[in-house]
Amino acid sequence: MAALKVSLRGTAAPTCSPSPSLKSWPHISDSLSKTSAIARFPNAAVLSPPKLHLQASPGKKTRASVSATMATGGQEVLPPALTSTSDPPPIFDGNTRLYISYQCPYAQRAWIARNCKGLEEKIQLVPIDLQDRPAWYKEKVYPANKVPSLEHNNEVKGESLDLIRYIDSHFEGPSLFPHDQAKKEFAEELLSYTDTFNKSVFSSIKEDEIEAAGAAFDHIETALSKFEDGPFFLGKFSLVDIAYAPFLERFQPLLLDVKKYDITAGRPKLAAWIEEMDKNVAYKQTRRDPKELVESYKRRFLAQK
Numbered sequence: 179m180a181a182l183k184v185s186l187r188g189t190a191a192p193t194c195s196p197s198p199s200l201k202s203w204p205h206i207s208d209s210l211s212k213t214s215a216i217a218r219f220p221n222a223a224v225l226s227p228p229k230l231h232l233q234a235s236p237g238k239k240t241r242a243s244v245s246a247t248m249a250t251g252g253q254e255v256l257p258p259a260l261t262s263t264s265d266p267p268p269i270f271d272g273n274t275r276l277y278i279s280y281q282c283p284y285a286q287r288a289w290i291a292r293n294c295k296g297l298e299e300k301i302q303l304v305p306i307d308l309q310d311r312p313a314w315y316k317e318k319v320y321p322a323n324k325v326p327s328l329e330h331n332n333e334v335k336g337e338s339l340d341l342i343r344y345i346d347s348h349f350e351g352p353s354l355f356p357h358d359q360a361k362k363e364f365a366e367e368l369l370s371y372t373d374t375f376n377k378s379v380f381s382s383i384k385e386d387e388i389e390a391a392g393a394a395f396d397h398i399e400t401a402l403s404k405f406e407d408g409p410f411f412l413g414k415f416s417l418v419d420i421a422y423a424p425f426l427e428r429f430q431p432l433l434l435d436v437k438k439y440d441i442t443a444g445r446p447k448l449a450a451w452i453e454e455m456d457k458n459v460a461y462k463q464t465r466r467d468p469k470e471l472v473e474s475y476k477r478r479f480l481a482q483k
């Protein structure tokens with residue numbers, strides 16, 4: 179077996195980690211209920227949010243697995259999450275693996291990038307149960323014990339914003355980063371803002387006030403108004419949209435349910451962005467049922483207050 183090499187780059191936003199705190203909130207995910215439409219990516223097929231199925235493994239407890247249609251039109255059966263009783267995959271055997279959690283928005287970023295590049299058959303998903311994570315993940319794969327992480331070329335890399343850049347630049351498929359200099363600079367600005375944005379909204383939810391969240395969503399509305407050649411942050415779909423999608427996906431139904439606050443009210447650009455994102459098949463593959471996950475949010479996060 180090749181020697182373990184770990185690369186931690188940059189100062190990206192936190193990944194999903196085991197520590198119980200405000201950062202444990204992102205372990206919950208959901209999806210927006212929108213009308214299905216044709217994706218903007220070639221060879222894409224429309225689908226509904228992934229449905230959970232039960233999949234039994236010999237000698238193992240039955241766990242939930244997810245089935246979703248790939249952007250190429252084929253059916254990708256997502257494997258059940260690995261737990262403390264699960265055996266590890268054949269680590270460092272030459273295959274590329276993306277370690278994720280189906281609930282984690284940081285991991286969802288890398289998952290979306292993988293799907294948008296059409297890499298379903300080249301990057302294997304290895305879901306981890308964050309509530310019952312296997313010891314071998316920390317010991318043999320990623321000492322930081324967080325998701326996402328990417329096993330590629332006998333190295334393991336982490337941090338979600340770094341990983342979406344890495345997947346875009348090191349694998350074939352449509353480019354997800356602009357060539358235009360003005361858009362490049364704005365992309366860097368927006369990627370740097372993601373952590374501030376998320377903390378502002380999380381803080382508003384925890385402190386029972388909405389002012390900080392409102393200002394953060396206003397900032398997003400302004401950012402979406404900068405380029406007129408499309409409905410996305412840089413006009414055309416990019417890594418910036420991937421960086422924000424998992425969090426906006428959660429904030430919209432959660433704030434509407436908990437605080438009766440509509441993040442799209444008075445923000446037509448944001449409303450249009452959400453509508454267009456909902457048409458993206460590669461993104462829709464990564465989502466789960468919103469009702470189930472809003473209830474999960476209430477149990478996990480509001481109980482801490």
